[in-house]
Amino acid sequence: MENSTDHAEQVVDDLSAFKLAFRRLAAGVSAVTARDPDGRPVGFTATSLASLAAVPPLATFNMARVSSAWRAIEQTDHVIIHMLGSRNRRVAEIMAGDHDHRFDGDHWAPGPLGLPVLKDVPAWMLGRIVGRYPVHENAVIVVQIEDGSLGDTDEALLYHERTFLRPGDPA
Amino acid sequence: MENSTDHAEQVVDDLSAFKLAFRRLAAGVSAVTARDPDGRPVGFTATSLASLAAVPPLATFNMARVSSAWRAIEQTDHVIIHMLGSRNRRVAEIMAGDHDHRFDGDHWAPGPLGLPVLKDVPAWMLGRIVGRYPVHENAVIVVQIEDGSLGDTDEALLYHERTFLRPGDPA
Numbered sequence: 619m620e621n622s623t624d625h626a627e628q629v630v631d632d633l634s635a636f637k638l639a640f641r642r643l644a645a646g647v648s649a650v651t652a653r654d655p656d657g658r659p660v661g662f663t664a665t666s667l668a669s670l671a672a673v674p675p676l677a678t679f680n681m682a683r684v685s686s687a688w689r690a691i692e693q694t695d696h697v698i699i700h701m702l703g704s705r706n707r708r709v710a711e712i713m714a715g716d717h718d719h720r721f722d723g724d725h726w727a728p729g730p731l732g733l734p735v736l737k738d739v740p741a742w743m744l745g746r747i748v749g750r751y752p753v754h755e756n757a758v759i760v761v762q763i764e765d766g767s768l769g770d771t772d773e774a775l776l777y778h779e780r781t782f783l784r785p786g787d788p789a
Numbered sequence: 790m791e792n793s794t795d796h797a798e799q800v801v802d803d804l805s806a807f808k809l810a811f812r813r814l815a816a817g818v819s820a821v822t823a824r825d826p827d828g829r830p831v832g833f834t835a836t837s838l839a840s841l842a843a844v845p846p847l848a849t850f851n852m853a854r855v856s857s858a859w860r861a862i863e864q865t866d867h868v869i870i871h872m873l874g875s876r877n878r879r880v881a882e883i884m885a886g887d888h889d890h891r892f893d894g895d896h897w898a899p900g901p902l903g904l905p906v907l908k909d910v911p912a913w914m915l916g917r918i919v920g921r922y923p924v925h926e927n928a929v930i931v932v933q934i935e936d937g938s939l940g941d942t943d944e945a946l947l948y949h950e951r952t953f954l955r956p957g958d959p960a
Contacts, residue, residue: 636846639912644945646814666839675807741810774815786957
């Protein structure tokens, strides 16, 4: 049988390996916005946005249920998902910063269903939440895309090794 | 009421917008391997791998339930998740190619629990499947990381605009 010291070491080792491994995976950067039950805009920068299916158009993102936006995501039917480009780096930082000030300024405007749409992004989509799967203190959210708009093209915005990057040369 | 032509157009528009929008999101490239119930190695290249939590270490990936690997993922308890680097571009192509030939060659070896481990990757992790959430013809898979190994560092491998890329300059 494991003793508690061994177990604690194992947990630390797993966590360390996990963090180091995920640091080696680059991610595209997106931002999710919604309205909370009182109508206030909420949002966050996400590196977990992924396509789930094309027909019907489905996507997923992950979030902590202790995050400032969880109450909104838990109760609303719709979100806006934004694909961020390298020109949106400042917006990515704002939407990952102090949650009381993420909508201070003119970097957004009300869009479909009154939801906050971030300006000047390469693409945004209106998503209807069709699944919320709690796992420990977190949740996987599944959305079905119902509408969207393409903006001016841009280099994608990446997050890798704790830095915002542009795409580089062919591998 | 919508007539069927309008509805068909709307579906096409949604699909088109969805595909164009997701093309503007860059993704890190990973590969997932497992054993099917007959012990045969299965695997696939994934662009949906995302961290869900650090404590406990949880990750998610998405797949089609019509894919060649679904039977294995549906029935096995464990998978290996590999973070691919730019030196693994060929392996990424093999693991996205003809599923009868993905394990032809010496680019892998049996690892923990006999699972196929791809060689010379920047990082791999042993994941225990703790959730399978079917959504239409697809599924979100949640794994808890139980073990792992770091290899030589490398530039991350990206997939964007249908091309494998390296990370570039700061945004």
